[in-house]
Amino acid sequence: MEFTFQFIKIFVLGLELAAPLLIFLVLLIIALGQIVGVRESWSRFDSLYWSFITATTVGYGDIRPLHKLSKTFAILIAFVGLIFTGITVALAINAASTAFANINEGVDPKTVIEKKI
Numbered sequence: 379m380e381f382t383f384q385f386i387k388i389f390v391l392g393l394e395l396a397a398p399l400l401i402f403l404v405l406l407i408i409a410l411g412q413i414v415g416v417r418e419s420w421s422r423f424d425s426l427y428w429s430f431i432t433a434t435t436v437g438y439g440d441i442r443p444l445h446k447l448s449k450t451f452a453i454l455i456a457f458v459g460l461i462f463t464g465i466t467v468a469l470a471i472n473a474a475s476t477a478f479a480n481i482n483e484g485v486d487p488k489t490v491i492e493k494k495i
C-alpha cells in the first residue's frame with residue numbers, strides 16, 4: 379500500500395508540472411477537431427467526440443472525414459494524441475520507478491526484481 383501512495387503522490391506531482399503542456403495538447407486536439415467539424419458539417423459534440431476518438435487512436439469509424447484537408451487534420455490529431463499519451467505514460471513510468479526506489483531505500487529496482495526471481 380505504501381508503494382501505491384508513493385506512486386500516486388509522484389504521479390500527481392508530475393502531472394502538475396506537465397499540466398501546461400498537457401492542457402495545450404488537449405486544446406489543440408479540440409481546436410483541430412472543431413475545424414474539421416465545421417468543414418464536414420458535423421455538430422460540435424460530434425466534432426469533439428471524433429477528435430478524441432482519433433487522438434486516442436481508437437477510430438471507431440462511425441464518423442469519418444471526407445475532405446482531403448480534414449483527413450490531413452485527422453493525421454495531425456492522431457500525432458498530437460500520441461504525444462499526449464506518450465507524455466502521460468512517461469510520467470507514470472517515472473512515478474513507478476521513483477516510488478519503487480524510495481520504497482527499497484535507493485536500491486536499484488532491477489536488483490530487487492532479480493532477487494525475487
